[in-house]
Amino acid sequence: MTLCIIFTNIVVYKTNIHLKLHILNGNMYYIFALLSTRFFFRIFIIMSDTTYGIHTLNTEINISKIHTLHYLELKPGYYNDGESHDFWEMLYVISGGCTVTTATASYELQQEDLIFHKPNEFHSLYCSRDSYTIVFVTSFDCKSRIMRHFNDQCFSLPTELKGLLRKVISESRKVFSYSSTNGKNFSFSVRSDAPVGSEQLIRLYLEELLILLLQKKLLNLPEMREYLPKEQYDSHLVREIIRSLETNVYGQLNINEMIKGLHYGRSYIYSIFRASTGSGINDYYNGLKMEEAKKLFRESDMSVTDIAYKLNYSNPQYFCRVFKKYVHMTPLVYKNSLLS
Numbered sequence: 001m002t003l004c005i006i007f008t009n010i011v012v013y014k015t016n017i018h019l020k021l022h023i024l025n026g027n028m029y030y031i032f033a034l035l036s037t038r039f040f041f042r043i044f045i046i047m048s049d050t051t052y053g054i055h056t057l058n059t060e061i062n063i064s065k066i067h068t069l070h071y072l073e074l075k076p077g078y079y080n081d082g083e084s085h086d087f088w089e090m091l092y093v094i095s096g097g098c099t100v101t102t103a104t105a106s107y108e109l110q111q112e113d114l115i116f117h118k119p120n121e122f123h124s125l126y127c128s129r130d131s132y133t134i135v136f137v138t139s140f141d142c143k144s145r146i147m148r149h150f151n152d153q154c155f156s157l158p159t160e161l162k163g164l165l166r167k168v169i170s171e172s173r174k175v176f177s178y179s180s181t182n183g184k185n186f187s188f189s190v191r192s193d194a195p196v197g198s199e200q201l202i203r204l205y206l207e208e209l210l211i212l213l214l215q216k217k218l219l220n221l222p223e224m225r226e227y228l229p230k231e232q233y234d235s236h237l238v239r240e241i242i243r244s245l246e247t248n249v250y251g252q253l254n255i256n257e258m259i260k261g262l263h264y265g266r267s268y269i270y271s272i273f274r275a276s277t278g279s280g281i282n283d284y285y286n287g288l289k290m291e292e293a294k295k296l297f298r299e300s301d302m303s304v305t306d307i308a309y310k311l312n313y314s315n316p317q318y319f320c321r322v323f324k325k326y327v328h329m330t331p332l333v334y335k336n337s338l339l340s
Helices: 145-150 159-175 198-218 230-247 255-261 266-277 281-299 304-310 316-327 331-339
Strands: 011-013 016-018 027-035 041-048 065-074 088-095 098-102 106-109 113-117 123-127 133-141 154-156 176-181 185-190
Touching: 065 159, 065 176, 065 185, 065 198, 106 113, 133 159, 145 198, 159 176, 159 198, 230 266, 230 281, 255 266, 255 281, 266 281, 281 304, 281 316, 281 331, 304 316, 304 331, 316 331
Parallel strands: none
Antiparallel strands: 011 016, 027 041, 065 133, 088 113, 088 133, 098 106, 098 123, 113 154, 176 185
């Protein structure tokens, strides 16, 4: 074996010698130099036969473009008519609540919930009328096949990943300035004083967030919450409405307030309720009250006026008109028919 050592940049500091180390032919040479008291050099050479290979790192997720990065404060009752686009979108609810509807499902998002929309998926947004809703929305190009695991996904963001999302939001504020038209059409542009490297940090933080979410998803951790398909969720909404009506049969339910609490538009709630029951909400509610009135007539000796008041009708005459509409006879005739 031919041993070839090259010494360069020899620097003497009092009694120490610093030698530049060279790697020759893939071998590593460790050189130790000691300076004797007589200023003679004694050099010990140890050669390692270890060779070093090269490994190309695999890139699971690569975000190539950013289309939107918006931190939005949405007014109570805000809605959009829906959209679709050929890139990914991720929406995170910082505070408040909203309803997101796609072609196949509806999702009730609460604080700290996260939803993904795959490319070309139609989606619309409706916010609660009770308070402001603050959301962070980003959309991006990513052709990585592994992104398919985010299709139709909505879940609570794990606590340990919130810091990453805060970094994305923080960097986006340094890089971009925002504007909107009529509170619905949003755009952004790069700031002239954007810090160097901030755009790259946004991409890196987003990619890290997606990778860590994938690791959790593929391990089936409980944070990944599943949601009902649209048809099942509509049935769930109707059952919730009916439960509220039945619970308040002796009260005076404010139907408009109840609908607001469902975080859906009035017309949408009315349409799915009629499609499921064959009647409107007010008609259904009055029908429940009249069935309860018939039960009271059968099981008690209460007067027509007493039953009207018990069912929260302040005007007994109006109660009689409603009763006749649903039962096809007056309350008194119905009561007498039970006695006969």
